[in-house]
Amino acid sequence: MKLHEYQARDLLARYGVPMTGGGVASTQTEVYRIAKEINGPVVVKAQVFVGGRGKAGGVKLAKTPEEAELVGGQILGMNLKGLTVEKVLVAEAITYQKEIYISAVMDRATKRVVMIASAEGGVEIEEVARTKPEAIIKMPAHPHLGLLEYQAREIAFAIGLTDSKQARQFAQIALAVYRAFKECDASLVEINPLVIRDDGSLQALDSKILLDDSALFRHPDLAAIRDTSDEPEEEQRARAADITFIKLDGDIGCMVNGAGLAMATMDVVKLYGGEPANFLDIGGGADKDKVKTALEIILSDPNVKAILVNIFGGITRVDEVARGIIAALEEVHTDVPMIARLVGTNEEEGRKLLADSALIPAATLADGAQKAVEAARARASA
């Protein structure tokens, strides 16, 4: 789960990270009020989940509250890469000498939470990793004890913060970032840039937090602030039904059990010249109702010209899947051609159930993908 910049900012402020003054607004009047309180230049930033907000015109500087109100009006309601801006962050605009970088990430290779820091802030850390890998400092936290104070100091000195007061402040921020990561079950907490102000003090200008979905059950407060506005309605409906669904741009709908097989099914569709319309994993042991919901979600996409069902029954029973398809087709009348490749647990029964239906049987994944691509082409040219 992603947090918005303003949510990450509020959360990090609670852990003692020095954030810029300001607040979040959803009307022009609120923008004016916050800018007036700040009583100086402000930056107005669109709060939407898209990359490159600045370039797209979603971040603007304003010198006076009146100007802030004006640019606030321009940004609020703006369409940024398909998403409507409903909230803006109005933050104090400050001057600074230098930008640095600090984050905590879940590192698979070392199986630790690793702190990453660099004196080269303000740009994407991936870019720094490519062009100047020696500028990146990595410090793994102890698996039981966490990030230790001496480690936080070591990071500060390693990125060249030699002034003792500055190094101490940086260490405090690093420890706060780690604490926020740990206590919120994050998978990423990033401050970029963390700036050195003209008076030498440190301040966070922008931050990003990703949370571990598997741990949300013990953070109801965080789960409650999830903003799903960037997710298509069908993705939200799928999540509620415990189905993993991601909409894509193609025209061949896919229904598969298992994430790896679902990805492989998309790959094979593409290999035979088709374009998958979605990723859909009905999960293990899916029952009739889940299959029905999955099919309805796929069919709600008007681009879909053929559907490929690929089920390798293990825990999932093929006959249950067949029953789900039949039940769905009784309610959702469609003439979209459907190709079914069903093998594994109870496959004979499943095939018998579908024998009287309009479904086109396929023997293998390759066979199914080819038939789906042909069917989609025939429908597109019809």
Add this chain to the structure above:
Amino acid sequence: MSILVDKNTRLVVQGITGREGEFHARQMLAYGTAVVAGVTPGKGGQTALDGRVPVFNTVREAVEQTGANVSVIYVPASFAPDAIKEAASAGVALVVCITEGIPALDMISTYTFVQETGARLLGPNCPGLLTPGEAKVGIIPGNIAMPGPVGVVSKSGTLTYEVIDALTRINIGQTTCVGIGGDPIIGTNFIDVLTMFQADPATEAIVMIGEIGGTAEQEAAAFIKAHVTKPVVGFIAGQTAPEGKRMGHAGAIISGGEGTAQEKIEALEAAGASMAAQPTDIAQMVKQILQP
């Protein structure tokens, strides 16, 4: 020969009285696995699977009284890290965790704890492993596998079944099939399993199935280049996945151009592995290697 589990495996099932645990314990027993004990705290003294398996309160008791040496875990995510630690400290050599949805931070401390006991952890969020004709530990369907010379290691579940099934259909059997799981923090990685297959005299060829996300496949490629002399046939799922979207598995996400299928395929090819364009090609490629 085989790796990790065989005829000498004596299995304890943690969560044997739960719906999933009971169902799969029955399947494992039917396959011929020596399911010697079950554990459900508070149900010690009862029996499971129609009186065939004794249930204990603790893994320690199960190990002491039945000689169990492998544990498989089917308990809910919020209890699973503790179940893993309990099994490891009770002295089993291998702990297989099927449970999905365990918070990654919990797995960091759990993994470290398990390492300190000397036990090996497989998973979590994995389908387990299967040595055809000898032992099935987890949820891989037994009927699709047959004994033979190919070692299979994979991040995924059903995609692995697909590959095992394709091998068996053309009469190529397997030494052991191992599902390592797709979570960010897992106990046993590709390199661990590749090391065991390389050392196993019965394994003549290795099938490795990876996914987008992370760098485990690239690390495996470097290991293959340096240490694996047996032929490796590989496949990477997610070649068509868009950046920034999590494809089901917690680990299956491409972030900032990292973890793409293309870079993994290139790394494995450079290490000498034969890469399949689609999963069903794998079986034929293995056949050509084994029976040229």
